[in-house]
Amino acid sequence: MCGKGDTLGTTRPLRADAERSVRSILEAAERVLSVNPGASMEQIAEAAGVARTTVHRRFANRQALVEAMTADVVRQLDEVMDAGRPETAPPLVALHEITANVLRVKIGWPFAMGLVFTGADSPAAEGKRRVDDRCLLLLRRARADGLIDASADLDWVRRVFYALIGEAVHGPDSDLEPDALAQRVVDTLLHGASPRG
Amino acid sequence: MCGKGDTLGTTRPLRADAERSVRSILEAAERVLSVNPGASMEQIAEAAGVARTTVHRRFANRQALVEAMTADVVRQLDEVMDAGRPETAPPLVALHEITANVLRVKIGWPFAMGLVFTGADSPAAEGKRRVDDRCLLLLRRARADGLIDASADLDWVRRVFYALIGEAVHGPDSDLEPDALAQRVVDTLLHGASPRG
């Protein structure tokens, strides 16, 4: 949790108020950019309640700011994956848990999440790969348990999983509790729209 | 198929070569903007093989150009829906047919399709609503036939359908034949990843 020090080599500890500024800017950038990805630094600064120069003080340029956002989101995703215990917990439990928590992240950081999962971003790419791997591992375990068809293309299943998560936060249901949304996502992932027994 | 005349009130028929320019620009814009949504008019002009001034002659501004693209895509979607006969053909047949054809459109016009289905675009909104309605009608027929669970939220199913189409054109499978992709999409929509009997 430090500002310009991340981007440049020098890592001098920030003062408490500067740290608060960094948080404000990151959160404001998320709010603004999720509505208008082409918004100016000034709009972000205004939304953060700071001067434009302060934004430039903390982040060398737009790219640095965006990278800080994606890095933050990737960190949250790592935590979420840890909490879900995808390699030890029962697959269905882990699937629910992880889905709900990822949804929580995605609801708060839709713009940064979109970048991580669509953009060919260099710094976030390795983090995404890590998440992808653990997700695939979980799906493999689910397949071994008979939850997923033995001949299924797990890469396709994973991408469908991501797409469903992305879709769940849209529309009129985004204000539902993440657990309810996760229920719907996992259910759709495993059974589609088919009639239930 | 006319250029600036669409946007403004005057509708004077374009000469043949001007018509060709309009097409070149629209297709070039799709190519360029699908890679970089923030590309300049000059990059689009270059990709179209025309001068920048020609682009401005045919489209008053960026917005007019983008709206022409979305309008074109919506027109294609309308044709696709007609061809699929969603209100008369057997639901499963129509679902396959429409999916395959929409995929064909989406592969060629990913940027414009993205705008139509995510952006709150005014001119394209009514066209999208028309497509949405016919899609919902088809899903209702599929549900009546027992292909879809009786208690399913068809609005959610429709959004999942769109998301699956969007996902099918990504990744390493985008070069597959649209029919094979459609097979996968419809199968996943109806049955998810569950084991098959």
Next chain:
DNA sequence: CATAACTGCAACAGTGATGTTCCATTTAGT
């Protein structure tokens, strides 16, 4: 409290996109 860090504000130069105009040349239509 004394210092160092942080902030807001104003000003500045640089950049790149935009939109327009004019004109010489080429091209389509009839």
Next chain:
DNA sequence: ACTAAATGGAACATCACTGTTGCAGTTATG
């Protein structure tokens, strides 16, 4: 072949965003 339309190219003004600097005032921290 004649006319009207279309094009390329250059030039121009405008504008918004960017990134930087300097300074005076405020705030955290030891």
